[in-house]
Amino acid sequence: MSEAPAVAVSTVIFTLRPDDDGNVRLAVALVRRIRAPYEGLWALPGAPLDSNDDLQTAAASALYTTTGLEPRYLEQLYAFGQVDRSPDRIISIVYWALVGADEAAAARENDNVAWFFADAIPPLAFDHSLIAEYALWRLRTKVEYSRVALGFLPETFTLAQLREVYEVVLGKQLDPGNFRRMVESADIVQPTGLRLAGTPHRPPQLYRYNPTRDLTDPDPLTRVASASDTGNRDDIRTLGAAS
Amino acid sequence: MSEAPAVAVSTVIFTLRPDDDGNVRLAVALVRRIRAPYEGLWALPGAPLDSNDDLQTAAASALYTTTGLEPRYLEQLYAFGQVDRSPDRIISIVYWALVGADEAAAARENDNVAWFFADAIPPLAFDHSLIAEYALWRLRTKVEYSRVALGFLPETFTLAQLREVYEVVLGKQLDPGNFRRMVESADIVQPTGLRLAGTPHRPPQLYRYNPTRDLTDPDPLTRVASASDTGNRDDIRTLGAAS
Numbered sequence: 001m002s003e004a005p006a007v008a009v010s011t012v013i014f015t016l017r018p019d020d021d022g023n024v025r026l027a028v029a030l031v032r033r034i035r036a037p038y039e040g041l042w043a044l045p046g047a048p049l050d051s052n053d054d055l056q057t058a059a060a061s062a063l064y065t066t067t068g069l070e071p072r073y074l075e076q077l078y079a080f081g082q083v084d085r086s087p088d089r090i091i092s093i094v095y096w097a098l099v100g101a102d103e104a105a106a107a108r109e110n111d112n113v114a115w116f117f118a119d120a121i122p123p124l125a126f127d128h129s130l131i132a133e134y135a136l137w138r139l140r141t142k143v144e145y146s147r148v149a150l151g152f153l154p155e156t157f158t159l160a161q162l163r164e165v166y167e168v169v170l171g172k173q174l175d176p177g178n179f180r181r182m183v184e185s186a187d188i189v190q191p192t193g194l195r196l197a198g199t200p201h202r203p204p205q206l207y208r209y210n211p212t213r214d215l216t217d218p219d220p221l222t223r224v225a226s227a228s229d230t231g232n233r234d235d236i237r238t239l240g241a242a243s
Numbered sequence: 244m245s246e247a248p249a250v251a252v253s254t255v256i257f258t259l260r261p262d263d264d265g266n267v268r269l270a271v272a273l274v275r276r277i278r279a280p281y282e283g284l285w286a287l288p289g290a291p292l293d294s295n296d297d298l299q300t301a302a303a304s305a306l307y308t309t310t311g312l313e314p315r316y317l318e319q320l321y322a323f324g325q326v327d328r329s330p331d332r333i334i335s336i337v338y339w340a341l342v343g344a345d346e347a348a349a350a351r352e353n354d355n356v357a358w359f360f361a362d363a364i365p366p367l368a369f370d371h372s373l374i375a376e377y378a379l380w381r382l383r384t385k386v387e388y389s390r391v392a393l394g395f396l397p398e399t400f401t402l403a404q405l406r407e408v409y410e411v412v413l414g415k416q417l418d419p420g421n422f423r424r425m426v427e428s429a430d431i432v433q434p435t436g437l438r439l440a441g442t443p444h445r446p447p448q449l450y451r452y453n454p455t456r457d458l459t460d461p462d463p464l465t466r467v468a469s470a471s472d473t474g475n476r477d478d479i480r481t482l483g484a485a486s
Contacts, residue, residue, distance in 0.1 A: 005292050007248045007324075007334050049248050051332050055324035078464070079322040079336045081250075081298035089294050091250050091336070093322045133463040141462075219384075220376040221321070 005089045009058035010046025012096040012135035015104035016152050026118040026168050029066055037087055038125030059095035067107040073098040073151035077135055085127045096135045098151030143169045147188050156192050156206040248332045252301035253289025255339040255378035258347035259395050269361040269411050272309055280330055281368030302338035310350040316341040316394035320378055328370045339378045341394030386412045390431050399435050399449040
């Protein structure tokens with residue numbers, strides 16, 4: 001085996017979806033393999049890298065082909081390149097993406113494309129089970145110190161909706177009062193002055209992302225992101241532009 | 244341009260070195276390009292990925308070829324794949340590595356391989372200036388929440404030596420008393436019971452990494468690292484095995 005390694009780009013696509021009991025849960029988009037190897041098994045969506053595509057473009061394309069959606073957040077996860085991870089030598093550069101729950105509810109599903117709850121992912125083809133597990137770990141880690149949770153929400157949202165995102169991603173209940181104080185002190189969001197429509201007396205306030213707040217510690221890739229698509233790694237501000 | 248993208252692996256190699264005034268500073272190993280494009284410019288060490296090598300093996304190999312050394316710490320940084328980053332389409336999977344100051348002092352240097360202080364890196368070939376800047380950012384970020392600083396030190400060291408690593412990497416002085424309390428409360432190191440030789444009365448205690456302390460939050464790649472070389476990303480415990 002001495003052919004040059006091939007490059008593929010795959011994307012771990014997260015969203016929030018209600019289960020049959022109406023509980024919102026974290027979900028991942030998977031595609032069923034329709035040819036060998038691992039024919040019939042589920043796998044992460046992806047494709048060989050086209051020479052004319054940047055990596056991030058290819059990752060967004062895998063997302064669009066699978067779900068018909070645009071990413072609200074998109075970040076490189078890791079390059080997987082074990083010699084024995086596939087019968088042919090393939091380096092998979094994997095991204096992870098967040099898709100708004102509203103858009104995901106309308107996303108296409110069929111026999112070969114489906115959303116699986118993150119705590120009930122079947123055994124996947126290749127090393128994709130490990131990749132999905134690592135992406136989940138990254139999401140859970142990142143939600144604690146960044147504003148990535150906003151990637152699941154529409155442009156305006158209530159604090160209860162924002163808290164629900166944290167609760168679903170972290171898999172634990174959060175105290176509403178403590179959560180409100182955390183959000184206010186972190187200056188993550190700002191009130192819109194509007195209130196949620198269609199709710200009886202004292203409808204909750206609607207918030208939006210605070211665009212005036214700089215990131216505390218933007219990395220060098222984020223700083224060049226406005227000039228190219230290399231980066232956008234930690235900057236939730238790019239969500240608006242991408243969606 | 245529709246040839247398949249090629250894959251290269253490069254490594255940003257950090258160590259600590261004294262300058263002419265005896266001040267210890269952060270340094271990066273660079274190689275001079277001896278052919279086009281960018282002939283004569285300095286660049287990060289790297290090579291096309293051999294089909295039989297895992298990514299991490301290739302990254303360690305770039306380090307060994309350049310410096311004759313083994314990494315004390317080695318972690319994937321990012322995959323760089325902009326279409327226009329090179330005349331040919333090359334995806335560079337970049338690692339960053341730490342080399343012990345003791346070993347680096349004996350490392351080979353010649354007209355085409357040299358250590359540059361991190362705050363005085365010349366303009367580099369390709370997008371390597373951005374890559375080096377991002378690696379520096381990752382090192383500085385990581386030293387604040389992990390035990391990666393130990394990668395610069397020999398097996399036993401004084402608290403003053405450990406503090407110096409933090410000061411050099413972060414580029415600021417730290418209060419010795421606060422630093423001692425931070426290290427003790429984080430349970431990062433343990434006393435060896437030995438003291439530094441060759442120092443007059445009250446020689447300082449020697450410490451070593453605390454091998455009984457679990458990582459607070461190992462990621463899924465680290466957990467499989469014992470079975471493969473995919474991971475070892477956050478685990479300073481792997482330093483001993485690699486060095």
